[in-house]
Amino acid sequence: MIPFSDPSASYQSHKDEIDQAIRRVLDSGWYVLGREVEKFEEEFASFHGTNFTSVGVANGTDAIALALRCLGLEDGEEVITVSHTAVATVTGIEQAGCKPVFADIDPITRCLCSQSLQSRISDRTKAIIPVHIFGQPCDMNSIMKIARSNDLLVVEDCAQAHAAETGGKKVGTFGDLATFSCYPTKNLGALGDGGVILCPNLEKTERLRQLRQYGWDKNRESIHGGANSRLDELQAAVLRVKLKHLRDGNEKRRKLADLYDDLLAGLPLTRPPRNPNELHSMHLYAIECDERDNLLNHLHERGIGASLHYPLPVHRHQAYEGKIRGADDLPNTEAFYDRNLTLPLFPELKKESVEKIASEIQTWFDRS
Ligand SMILES: Cc1ncc(COP(=O)(O)O)c(C=O)c1O
CATH class of the missing domain: 3.90.1150.10 (Aspartate Aminotransferase, domain 1)
Known part of the structure; x- marks a missing residue:
């Protein structure tokens, strides 16, 4: 039998490093949102360049919902994406209270077609989610041009495209925010669920950190409605190892x-x-x-x-x-x-x- 994918083979390839990382967390006595998450966030951000920060969350679906909420999208506002994607993209849009709208794909790249995107824009449209499907980068230059000339926000769904590049630039560095899944079979896969949001400015980072934990500020006062979408220390420690590879x-x-x-x-x-x-x-x-x-x-x-x-x-x-x-x-x-x-x-x-x-x-x- 030749399996379709094999996350256990990935564990076996990096077993010593992963076992050590897990042991470190077990011994630390701190299991959710701690030093490993902070380190992973720093390392994942700097992997994308000096101007970025990142926020670890529970999975790639929450990452999409939290990114849309962070950008201020409101109930019923439209987000254009593709129907050729994991259902999770649409789940994330709905989780944020927004309405998905579908544009067609380009037959060659299988990613969002710019002409079709343009044709779907209405006065209710607030954002676009291009999906770098299968690891193929979308035509981000053209998508960003359409977004900026129509005053639309862009959240890149990079769940399948960690470290993919177009024109020498990594996916996730074009839009207003970018979301990643770290589900075990992904190119950067944890040993359970995990996700991360890549963020080009500190103000958004702070808001995302609040949104992922009940909308809390530093004094544990909820200053927005939030969610519980924390990344745990074990997954963060494993992801730090996997990021190196x-x-x-x-x-x-x-x-x-x-x-x-x-x-x-x-x-x-x-x-x-x-x-x-x-x-x-x-x-x-x-x-x-x-x-x-x-x-x-x-x-x-x-x-x-x-x-x-x-x-x-x-x-x-x-x-x-x-x-x-x-x-x-x-x-x-x-x-x-x-x-x-x-x-x-x-x-x-x-x-x-x-x-x-x-x-x-x-x-x-x-x-x-
Ligand atoms: C394109 C795409 N978007 C979003 C997600 C959601 O990620 P998760 O399963 O971590 O919630 C996935 C994962 O299957 C995906 O492939």
Whole structure:
């Protein structure tokens, strides 16, 4: 069996460092929002440049909700995003009391399409959430231009794109705030839930720190309505270790993606876009092909944990069907969901496994 992802392999690769970090926390007697969280926040921020701070939170969904609340969005205000994302993006928007609106994706990058974005702006629109889906950076220059000329705020959803870059600049450093998930399978994954918000100014940092803990100020007076979205010390200590290995892990993912690219070249399928001006974080390697369900079954029968990201776009989930503005005009999103298929990819995946997967795909095409 070749698994789709394997967070335990990541633990095993860095076992000594992680065990030591966990022991340090256990011995410290301080388990939530302490020194490890502070250190992780400093290290994560400086990984993105000198002007940033960051705020650790309980997960990537809360990160989105808290970021929108921090920026002052109010109940019922509209946030434009994509339907081709983890449902969590929309959960976060709703958690903040806002209304999601869907724009289409670009068929090549599979990220928010600027033209479609422009067409969805209304007088209720207050913010945009571009999602760097699968680790592919969005066209941030164009999105920021549209945002600024329409007086809109931007929260980058970087849950799948830790350390991805475009034009030499890391994702998360373009918008007003950026949110990250540290769910175990993510490129920067904890050993439980975790999230972080990247912040370009101190005033917002302070407000986010209040919002994540009951709206408390330093005297434990609630000065805003808040939430309980604290990051615990164990996860922060693990994330400090994982952060040191993030660049290397992404590089391994890209090398495996190169191998997939080489082995699958020439087959009638679409591979992920690779742009020399970008560093894709290769969170997921998604191909597109005809008769996708058939190929998925073939791979499963041969013990290969291929998957779908996602089985449905958000607007076709029961909870959202017919309820979200913009969902009736998403031709590129619809086309992608008929054909998408994700192949196993994680830093510890063996080269031989990639070769085996590619050869099974080749066999399937030869037969059909
Ligand atoms: C694009 C995207 N946004 C947000 C999230 C939410 O993160 P979490 O699961 O940590 O709440 C995820 C995680 O699945 C995601 O992939």
